[in-house]
Amino acid sequence: MLDIISLGIVPFLVIIIVIHGYLKNVDIYDAFTEGALEGLKTAFKIIPNLIAIFIAIGVFRGSKALDILIDSVSPITKIIRFPEEILPLVLIRPLSGSGALGVVRDIISHYGPDSLPGITASVLMGSSETIFYTMALYFGSVGVKDHGHTLRAALLSYIISVFIVVFISRYLLFNI
Amino acid sequence: MINTIWFLLVFIGILYGALTGNLGDINNIIIDQATEGVTFGISLMGVMAFWLGIMNIAEKSGLIRAISKVFRPLVRFIFPEVPANHPAERWMLMNFIANMFGVGNGATAFGLKAIRELDSLNAHKGRATNAMAMFLIINMSSLQLVPLTVIKLRHDYGSKAPTDIIGITLLATTLSTIVAIIIGKMFERRRKC
Numbered sequence: 001m002l003d004i005i006s007l008g009i010v011p012f013l014v015i016i017i018v019i020h021g022y023l024k025n026v027d028i029y030d031a032f033t034e035g036a037l038e039g040l041k042t043a044f045k046i047i048p049n050l051i052a053i054f055i056a057i058g059v060f061r062g063s064k065a066l067d068i069l070i071d072s073v074s075p076i077t078k079i080i081r082f083p084e085e086i087l088p089l090v091l092i093r094p095l096s097g098s099g100a101l102g103v104v105r106d107i108i109s110h111y112g113p114d115s116l117p118g119i120t121a122s123v124l125m126g127s128s129e130t131i132f133y134t135m136a137l138y139f140g141s142v143g144v145k146d147h148g149h150t151l152r153a154a155l156l157s158y159i160i161s162v163f164i165v166v167f168i169s170r171y172l173l174f175n176i
Numbered sequence: 177m178i179n180t181i182w183f184l185l186v187f188i189g190i191l192y193g194a195l196t197g198n199l200g201d202i203n204n205i206i207i208d209q210a211t212e213g214v215t216f217g218i219s220l221m222g223v224m225a226f227w228l229g230i231m232n233i234a235e236k237s238g239l240i241r242a243i244s245k246v247f248r249p250l251v252r253f254i255f256p257e258v259p260a261n262h263p264a265e266r267w268m269l270m271n272f273i274a275n276m277f278g279v280g281n282g283a284t285a286f287g288l289k290a291i292r293e294l295d296s297l298n299a300h301k302g303r304a305t306n307a308m309a310m311f312l313i314i315n316m317s318s319l320q321l322v323p324l325t326v327i328k329l330r331h332d333y334g335s336k337a338p339t340d341i342i343g344i345t346l347l348a349t350t351l352s353t354i355v356a357i358i359i360g361k362m363f364e365r366r367r368k369c
Contacts, residue, residue: 009277009279010279013230014230016239017230017231017233017234017237017239018230018233020234020237020239021233021234021236021237021239023237024236024237024238026233026236026237027236028233031229031232031233031235031236032229032230032232032233033229034229034232035225035228035229035230035231035232035233035235036225036226036228036229036232037225038228038232038289039221039224039225039226039227039228039229039285040221040224040225042224042228042285042288042289043217043218043220043221043224043225043285044217044221046217046220046288047213047214047217047218050213050214050216050217051209051210051213051214051217052182052213053213054209054210054212054213054216055186055205055206055209055210055213056181056182056185056186056189057185057209058205058206058208058209058212059185059186059189059190059193059202059205059206059209060185060186060188060189061189062189062193062198062201062202062205063188063189063190063192063193063196063198063201063202064192064196064198065188065189065192065193068192095185101325101329104326104329105329105333108329108330108333108335109333112333113329113330113333113334113335113338114335114336114337114340118330118335119340119341119344122323122326122329122330122341122345123341123344123345123348124348125323125325125326126318126320126323126326126341126345126348126349127318127323127345127348127349127352128317128318128352129315129316129317129318130316131316132181134312134315134316135177135178135312135316136178136181136182137284137288138287138288138291138312138315139178139291139304139308139312140178141288141291141292142291142292142295143301144295144298144302144303144304144308145178145179145302145303146302146303146304147177147178147304147309148303148304148305148306148309149309149360149363149364150177150304150308150309150312150313151177152363153309153313153356153359153360153362154312154313154316154317154356156359157313157317157352157355157356157359157360158316158317158352160352160355160359161317161348161351161352161355161356164348164351164352164355165348165352168344168347168348169344172344172347173340173341173344
């Protein structure tokens with residue numbers, strides 16, 4: 001069922017849009033190429049941002065410097081009885097999407113996909129985004145340097161949603 | 177802000193790599209990731225061209241306008257600074273919808289257009305407006321309804337019920353987005369004072 005939806009959504013959208021455009025007498029071919037040119041330009045323009053983001057994340061991840069961060073935060077998380085199995089994921093998720101997916105894979109293969117850490121990691125992965133990448137890419141693309149309250153608000157809501165995920169994974173799924 | 181984060185990532189990474197004797201790895205990572213950035217950018221070009229091409233048809237045929245009319249009250253509430261019927265409104269909506277259905281590349285294409293349209297309303301270029309901040313805060317809270325990558329991963333690692341997480345993920349995503357909007361609004365108000 002899910003496969004059908006995920007395979008069908010793009011072709012379905014395309015056919016609806018093309019039919020609607022054709023019936024409304026839009027020059028659909030010209031409209032498509034005009035938009036596509038803009039897409040090419042946009043993609044080209046963000047390549048410098050992508051290189052900068054990828055290098056920074058790659059160097060940080062490759063040096064294993066994240067381990068120090070985990071070690072320095074874990075005394076605090078022990079006090080509040082935060083599940084330490086998912087701590088690496090919580091810390092890497094705002095920085096790197098592919099890195100986070102790798103951590104989810106580790107957690108799932110180590111504790112099992114249907115264990116509490118496995119479930120919590122899956123839910124957290126599915127309900128959060130890569131904050132650093134999104135900000136660097138979008139603000140970088142329009143040259144905004146003063147980000148105002150964006151990062152503070154995003155990090156605060158991320159931390160709150162981490163606790164929401166931990167709570168509902170523990171109490172909703174395992175107490176039914 | 178990005179300056180500081182970027183600096184810290186590069187500085188700590190290289191310093192720690194040097195201290196632990198991994199400078200060789202760091203060298204390779206820099207070269208690999210630079211190439212990867214270009215490769216990823218080029219791979220985005222095709223998909224983004226496709227999505228903006230298709231959406232340009234939907235824009236000209238009036239389909240996007242019709243959809244944005246439905247969601248207008250919600251957009252008005254979250255982004256009061258954006259004038260009704262402004263292109264920013266439509267592209268933000270397209271970005272949200274693409275995000276919800278997990279069409280990641282399409283979402284990026286629409287999102288980049290949306291932020292450019294939002295920037296055209298920006299009186300102080302170089303500084304993020306409330307609307308730009310809110311748009312990114314919502315994006316960074318995750319909107320995807322069904323986390324297909326995670327489900328596939330769970331399936332590959334022998335989960336008995338890989339899709340069991342859909343319900344709670346949906347709940348978590350909804351709550352995290354609501355939290356994001358509330359917190360974004362709180363910071364907006366504090367900034368005005």
